[in-house]
Amino acid sequence: MKRKTPDSIHQNIRKYRLLNNMTQEELAEKLDLDTQYYAQLERGERNFTIEKIIRLCSIYHTGIENIIEVDFKEKQDTSELLQKLVPQIESLSYSQLIMLEKFINEILPYIK
Numbered sequence: 239m240k241r242k243t244p245d246s247i248h249q250n251i252r253k254y255r256l257l258n259n260m261t262q263e264e265l266a267e268k269l270d271l272d273t274q275y276y277a278q279l280e281r282g283e284r285n286f287t288i289e290k291i292i293r294l295c296s297i298y299h300t301g302i303e304n305i306i307e308v309d310f311k312e313k314q315d316t317s318e319l320l321q322k323l324v325p326q327i328e329s330l331s332y333s334q335l336i337m338l339e340k341f342i343n344e345i346l347p348y349i350k
Contacts (some may be wrong), residue, residue, distance in 0.1 A: 245262045247291070248282040248307050251253060255280070268297055302345065 255265050266276035269290055278284045286294075295302050330338065 239310055247286065248280055250307060251286065251291075251294060252280050254294070254300065258298060259309060265294075265297070269293060288341075292345070298346070 240335060254264070259272075262280065263269050263273045264271040271277065271290075275284070279286055279290075291302060291305055298305075327335075327338070
């Protein structure tokens with residue numbers, strides 16, 4: 239899985255805004271945000287919350303993987319990936335495990 243820099247998320251959100259012929263003001267309104275605050279988000283001066291990213295996906299009618307750009311390898315061996323993940327998961331704190339569970343239950347269904 240290829241990791242993208244946070245900048246690419248901001249760039250993708252801007253790209254989709256432009257593809258949808260929306261102004262920053264229009265999108266800020268749809269997200270219930272101040273226009274200046276939204277502009278800071280889009281420039282990468284602030285970070286989008288996962289909730290706002292999900293809302294953007296709904297507005298843009300696209301999957302979260304298009305905003306975050308996760309590169310899925312064809313026919314990847316899942317057992318190899320699980321072997322890499324298990325030690326990382328075992329080292330998580332209780333609060334991190336709760337967040338991981340929330341991610342799995344609430345975010346993954348948005349990924350095609």
